Amino acid sequence: MGKKILIVDDEQNHRLMLKIHLEDAGYEILEAENGLDGLYLAEENELYAILLDIKMSVMDGLTVLTKLKEKGLNTPVIMITAFNNVRTAVETMKLGAVDFITKPVDIDMLLKSLDNLEKVVTEEIKVNNIPDDFIFEGVYSKEGLGKIVDLLKMVAPTDASVMIYGESGTGKELVAKAIHNNSPRKNSQFLAVNCAALNENLIESELFGHEKGAFTGATSLKKGKFELADGGTIFLDEIGEMPLSTQAKLLRVLQEREFERVGGVKTIKTDTRVIAATNRDLEAMVKSGDFREDLYFRLNVFPVKLPPLRERKTEIPLLVNYFLEKYASRFSKVIKGYTKEFIEKLSSYNFPGNIRELENIIERSIILCTSDKLSADVLPELKIEDNEDIDTLDVKENEKQLIIKALKETNNNKSNAAKILGISRKTLHNKIKEYEIEV
Known part of the structure; x- marks a missing residue:
């Protein structure tokens, strides 16, 4: 008998469709027509996974998921939802669901999600044996980054998405490279994309490639980073600067592992791990509508915060x-x-x-x-503080003065000032606006 999967859905036809496809794939299927029956079957059986519909008349999926966690049942749960209910599905990931799939269900996508559960089990076994020879291109002390490096050792062998938080200059790309270099993908490409350095059209071409003639200047076919890094890792730096339209396309790649080049119709499959980084408060951006909530939870599976x-x-x-x-x-x-x-x-x-x-x-x-x-x-002239615990206002004032100095040295040339400061022109523009610097 195959691995046992429980389908909890009050739509009989939908359950039947899923059952036929999953049995063809070698799984053994249990069915429940409501959340209450589903909860009982989850307690009485050793399950590989639960496919749980969100909207049901007798005990909805959110309640079932909550009760499963309360009872200490750690069976992986994949939520099934309608297109107009994605926000609720995102909430279920906060409660512990491992994935969500929208109706009508793409069977290939579902099978891929179930297959990933198998990888997670294998990776958890690997993680129990954390290697001592962890490759880190740099130096760190146990008092500084020691605990963070221990986390990196645990997440590196997996395929989990990682979100690296930290101020500019804290070494976020170095950490991303360490994750890649200590993963099964280490012999494949590691490609970095600075999302703040490219406008909406260019970033889509950079990530997904473009066909010849797709836009003015597209004189030949270009493969994007997701195509070039197949089997490897993409590092998306300053992810908070990514346009909303590109965020939607990135979400599709994370969910379905496929995309089309700009101006193309051919669907291209990709197996690429995504590591993202930001110096911005993404939760606040989600609340303001500047960053997609569903994408945030896709990327924020394993958050790592780098101290200044x-x-x-x-x-x-x-x-x-x-x-x-x-x-x-x-x-x-x-x-x-x-x-x-x-x-x-x-x-x-x-x-x-x-x-x-x-x-x-x-x-x-x-x-x-x-x-x-x-x-x-x-040494250059350094502003020495009386105490080591500099507060946020001091940091902002120092940053403001550095920007003013860089602009002065370059006669207000923003591109050159950005290079001196080690940031993108777009980030510099945002900082000038934030600090109300007259240019």
Whole structure:
């Protein structure tokens, strides 16, 4: 007998259709015509999965899902809902559903979702044996990123979507690469896309590709990142800047694992893991309607929050050594280390630009250094705080002043200022507006 699946749906014809297809796929099927009967069968049987309709006259799907969790039953639940009820389906994922599928049900999509449950079981077994040789291209201390790296070790072997939160310059792409490099996909492509750097038309072409003649300037066929990274990983940086229309197309890729090139009609299948990152409050964006709620829950399966450098100052000496080795050899300089005053001055600074700012400072210091040690006199002027716990207002003021300085140095050239600051032009535009900077 195959794995046992329980279908809970008050529409008999719909249950019959699902039963025929799933039995053909080798599953054993149990049926319940309402939530109450479904709950009883879930308690009495060892199930591989439950297909649970949301809208039923006797005990709706939300109630069944809640009661399953209350009873400690951890059988994977896939919710089935009508197109106009997707918001409710998203709520079920908050309650613990592993997926949701809209009616009319795409059988291939359903079978793929069920197949993914098998992968999750296998991956959970792998996770129990967390490898000691975790590849991380950088340095970290147990006091700083240690706990986060432990989380990365657990999620890397899986196919779960990861959302990385953190201020600009905290190393979000480095973390995404670490997840990829320690996953079964490590021998396939890792491709990064900065969602803030591209307008609506360009980002769709970048992600999904385009056909020749799809738009002005499309003189040849172009494969998009999802096509090129098939079997690998796509890193979507600054996901909060993605236009709503593109968000809808990304959601389809995450749900159905397929897409069409811009201007094309051929459906292309893709097996690509998505890791996203943002420095924005996506929950607030969901509430304001600037970010799709269903996409948020698809991406936010495994959230990782990176602390700013000011909260992990124990790592500054480690990072200085790392960047010293990197840039001293690049500039053909023999520098053996740094003075006590050098590291003390750095440790007194709160780094509004985080690790990216520290890296720039070390690179500049190495260029200016004329001895075999980095000393405090090669450091730029740093705004030293009296205490290490800088508050939000201080961070914002520092950021504002850095932007004003960059604009002044570039004669208000926003593209060049954005390069100096290590951010996209769109992000700079938003910051200028937020801080009411006169340009």
